[in-house]
Amino acid sequence: MRGGVFPELLRTAGESGDIMKFCIIGYPVRHSISPRLYNEYFKRAGMNHSYGMEEIPPESFDTEIRRILEEYDGFNATIPHKERVMRYVEPSEDAQRIKAVNCVFRGKGYNTDWVGVVKSLEGVEVKEPVVVVGAGGAARAVIYALLQMGVKDIWVVNRTIERAKALDFPVKIFSLDQLDEVVKKAKSLFNTTSVGMKGEKLTVSEASLKGLYLVYDVVYFETPLVSDAKRLGVEHVVKGNLMFYYQAMENLKIWGIYDERSFKEVFEEVLR
Numbered sequence: 001m002r003g004g005v006f007p008e009l010l011r012t013a014g015e016s017g018d019i020m021k022f023c024i025i026g027y028p029v030r031h032s033i034s035p036r037l038y039n040e041y042f043k044r045a046g047m048n049h050s051y052g053m054e055e056i057p058p059e060s061f062d063t064e065i066r067r068i069l070e071e072y073d074g075f076n077a078t079i080p081h082k083e084r085v086m087r088y089v090e091p092s093e094d095a096q097r098i099k100a101v102n103c104v105f106r107g108k109g110y111n112t113d114w115v116g117v118v119k120s121l122e123g124v125e126v127k128e129p130v131v132v133v134g135a136g137g138a139a140r141a142v143i144y145a146l147l148q149m150g151v152k153d154i155w156v157v158n159r160t161i162e163r164a165k166a167l168d169f170p171v172k173i174f175s176l177d178q179l180d181e182v183v184k185k186a187k188s189l190f191n192t193t194s195v196g197m198k199g200e201k202l203t204v205s206e207a208s209l210k211g212l213y214l215v216y217d218v219v220y221f222e223t224p225l226v227s228d229a230k231r232l233g234v235e236h237v238v239k240g241n242l243m244f245y246y247q248a249m250e251n252l253k254i255w256g257i258y259d260e261r262s263f264k265e266v267f268e269e270v271l272r
């Protein structure tokens with residue numbers, strides 16, 4: 001992974017004098033911290049680019065996306081648009097496998113979520129079996145990342161079993177009521193759902209959690225799962241802010257405007 005995943009796209013920050021426009025599209029998107037982060041970064045790096053916010057309801061997506069593609073040099077897509085963007089851009093191979101695009105630059109679509117997962121796990125052994133909770137876009141990025149890392153024994157647990165069965169990856173499928181039972185037999189647990197964002201808990205007993213070596217949550221603030229895992233002494237506990245950090249780094253590399261020092265200063269301060 002070192003050296004970046006998209007080396008062909010790596011340009012030195014500031015090499016091109018263009019002032020570029022970026023944004024995040026989603027629905028809802030008001031809670032997003034991306035505009036503040038990227039604009040702060042541009043300021044710190046002495047760049048004149050801008051990063052805005054476009055709240056696009058699903059029913060107007062097909063018309064609005066054309067405007068976005070014309071108006072902006074690059075953008076990030078978040079829930080619920082990561083899948084639909086695919087049809088309007090030229091997706092990378094990774095994005096095609098994951099069936100989701102979260103980063104666009106001048107008509108090309110990328111998935112940087114999976115890169116964020118891999119980089120956030122540098123130096124951590126992902127012991128198997130691995131349980132992945134969820135089967136949506138975030139789950140597909142996590143599963144793809146795990147497969148790229150050579151992890152083989154992946155058990156997916158999802159509320160809607162049909163959705164898990166539709167995943168195009170070599171994984172075993174379980175229903176949500178089997179969660180505790182499978183976590184008991186596993187070594188690593190990844191939560192890719194929004195469960196925990198409002199303080200809710202996954203139905204995993206403390207005894208099962210305690211037996212884990214790694215707990216990973218894509219939610220970027222501390223969920224009950226993360227705090228319980230820490231309290232119970234799980235050796236590696238990773239929060240989604242780290243995935244977000246590396247995903248953002250990868251976006252800036254794709255856009256050709258990555259400045260390591262400014263990035264580390266701004267993103268470490270804000271995402272801590």
Ligand code: ATR
Pocket residue numbers: 079082133134135136137138139158159160161163192193194195
């Ligand atoms: P994302 O792109 O963030 O993955 P998504 O595609 O909407 O978003 O997927 C959300 C995932 O979280 C799904 O696996 C969803 O389960 P379903 O397939 O049954 O909908 C899961 N999820 C969301 N809320 C949940 C809840 N309260 N309990 C259990 N699973 C939940």
